Amino acid sequence: MILSNLILPLIVLFTVGYGFLKKIDLYDAFVEGAKESFDMVFTMFPCVLGMILGINLFLESGILNNIMDLLNPLFSFFKIPKEIFPISIMRPISGSASLALLNNIFTNHGPDSLIGRIASVIQGSTETTFYVITLYFGCIGIKKIRYALKVGLLADLIGIIASIVVVNIIF
Amino acid sequence: MVNKIWGSFIIIGIIFCIINNKIDVLNKVILESGKTSLDMIIKIFPVMALWLGIMNIALLSGLIDKLAKFLYPILRVVFKDIPKNHESLSYIASNIITNVFGLGNASTPFGLKAMKSLQEINPKKDTASRSMITFLVINTSCITLVPTTVISLRMYHNSSNPNEIILACIIATFISLVGGLIIDYMIGRKYR
Numbered sequence: 001m002i003l004s005n006l007i008l009p010l011i012v013l014f015t016v017g018y019g020f021l022k023k024i025d026l027y028d029a030f031v032e033g034a035k036e037s038f039d040m041v042f043t044m045f046p047c048v049l050g051m052i053l054g055i056n057l058f059l060e061s062g063i064l065n066n067i068m069d070l071l072n073p074l075f076s077f078f079k080i081p082k083e084i085f086p087i088s089i090m091r092p093i094s095g096s097a098s099l100a101l102l103n104n105i106f107t108n109h110g111p112d113s114l115i116g117r118i119a120s121v122i123q124g125s126t127e128t129t130f131y132v133i134t135l136y137f138g139c140i141g142i143k144k145i146r147y148a149l150k151v152g153l154l155a156d157l158i159g160i161i162a163s164i165v166v167v168n169i170i171f
Numbered sequence: 172m173v174n175k176i177w178g179s180f181i182i183i184g185i186i187f188c189i190i191n192n193k194i195d196v197l198n199k200v201i202l203e204s205g206k207t208s209l210d211m212i213i214k215i216f217p218v219m220a221l222w223l224g225i226m227n228i229a230l231l232s233g234l235i236d237k238l239a240k241f242l243y244p245i246l247r248v249v250f251k252d253i254p255k256n257h258e259s260l261s262y263i264a265s266n267i268i269t270n271v272f273g274l275g276n277a278s279t280p281f282g283l284k285a286m287k288s289l290q291e292i293n294p295k296k297d298t299a300s301r302s303m304i305t306f307l308v309i310n311t312s313c314i315t316l317v318p319t320t321v322i323s324l325r326m327y328h329n330s331s332n333p334n335e336i337i338l339a340c341i342i343a344t345f346i347s348l349v350g351g352l353i354i355d356y357m358i359g360r361k362y363r
Contacts, residue, residue: 004337019232033227037220057184106178111330123178124340127311140290144298155312155351162346166339
């Protein structure tokens with residue numbers, strides 16, 4: 001826990017210290033970089049809006065609860081909280097969708113609950129595999145992706161299992 | 172993919188809400204989604220700005236380049252198919268380091284350059300090469316030292332310690348990275 005809290009200050013110290021020794025215009029660099037966040041927020045907003053609308057409508061319909069009830073024996077057998085199932089499925093497909101689901105989990109269970117922590121680690125440790133594959137392969141004209149999706153999704157699955165196990169051990 | 176999922180979420184959601192007689196909830200959900208997403212974005216924004224500011228210092232001072240050089244020997248072992256001193260390795264290294272520091276905007280151009288230079292040494296231009304797939308695995312299960320969006324969302328929901336998940340994230344990604352590389356190596360060998 002102490003280590004987790006040290007990582008952020010140490011990176012800031014190291015980065016600013018290094019820039020100081022290299023005699024670059026530290027403050028200007030910081031301001032210029034922070035400015036980029038406006039662009040990012042503006043491009044993110046429509047995606048998050050769309051995904052929150054879609055996800056919340058879908059969740060409200062109650063279908064997911066029916067699916068999860070079916071899978072419940074499986075989850076309880078492995079002692080996995082079933083609430084993390086939706087975010088695990090959506091995480092490789094859309095970053096905005098899984099962020100919307102994370103927001104829901106925090107609202108319903110709180111960020112410091114077991115479920116909240118596992119969902120945080122899943123969101124923080126895996127990537128939108130589908131998006132990356134579409135973007136990178138689309139850009140260079142690759143049509144046959146061979147086993148790329150299989151390996152990418154298996155790596156995500158390992159990441160999700162690892163998130164559950166690691167949170168259970170650390171906290 | 173995303174288009175179909177999103178469309179079916181909305182269609183299924185609305186139809187089943189009407190069937191289950193939850194029309195009042197339905198109106199609320201549609202109208203409130205704007206507010207919820209704006210709230211979320213506003214809460215993520217400050218931490219993101221802060222982090223991008225700090226990381227721009229790392230970029231301009233040459234720290235990112237320096238760290239990328241440390242990765243070279245390791246990448247040489249992982250990407251055996253890439254000829255020695257080929258420029259793609261340096262793009263891959265920069266992509267990984269920018270990813271590690273959560274610089275999504277800076278890392279995508281490096282990733283695209285890496286893919287383009289891998290395409291130059293790819294014998295079949297419409298088929299993904301083994302190195303390309305290995306690079307994708309590294310890219311999608313790359314360690315992020317500080318997951319800023321998650322941390323700021325935790326802050327917004329009054330977590331008593333928003334940062335406490337950092338170490339767990341690093342360990343979990345490391346496991347998925349190693350696992351992904353092992354699977355990639357084993358499947359890649361079969362496809363030869």
